[in-house]
Amino acid sequence: MRHCAALLSPTLSKSDLAKARLLDAALATFGNKGLKAATVREIARVAGQNVAAIAYHFGGKDPLYRAVLEGIVREIRSRLRDVLEQVAHFEAQSEHPKAEALRLLKLFLRAVYLRVLSRDDALPLVRLVVREQLHATSGF
Numbered sequence: 001m002r003h004c005a006a007l008l009s010p011t012l013s014k015s016d017l018a019k020a021r022l023l024d025a026a027l028a029t030f031g032n033k034g035l036k037a038a039t040v041r042e043i044a045r046v047a048g049q050n051v052a053a054i055a056y057h058f059g060g061k062d063p064l065y066r067a068v069l070e071g072i073v074r075e076i077r078s079r080l081r082d083v084l085e086q087v088a089h090f091e092a093q094s095e096h097p098k099a100e101a102l103r104l105l106k107l108f109l110r111a112v113y114l115r116v117l118s119r120d121d122a123l124p125l126v127r128l129v130v131r132e133q134l135h136a137t138s139g140f
Helices: 004-008 014-037 040-047 052-058 061-079 081-092 098-117 122-134
Strands: none
Touching (some): 014 040, 014 061, 040 052, 040 061, 061 098, 061 122, 098 122
């Protein structure tokens, strides 16, 4: 979910750049520490922003956390769009042949691994998703 490409874009406003930095810092911090242990001061420091920027852009720590989770969902859906479309098409059929179901499951798992989990920037995302599964917040 890294916004690194966005951080390098010359067309971004200062506000959008600050928001992207905060989201990246929040993903890493929440992934490492969890919602409760992460502080807005630490997130702001990692992002190179002041603490007030979090309230300005997101309304506080909880809404920032939700924005990070929503970004993860968008990113995964984007990376897996073609596979998810095949699954939706399969679900719409009246008959569900076992071989086709197995093929789609393998395709989905391979896509998750190759497009999400094996990326260099996946560790903070995986940490945060696992934390949510183990200790669900309202974002779950």
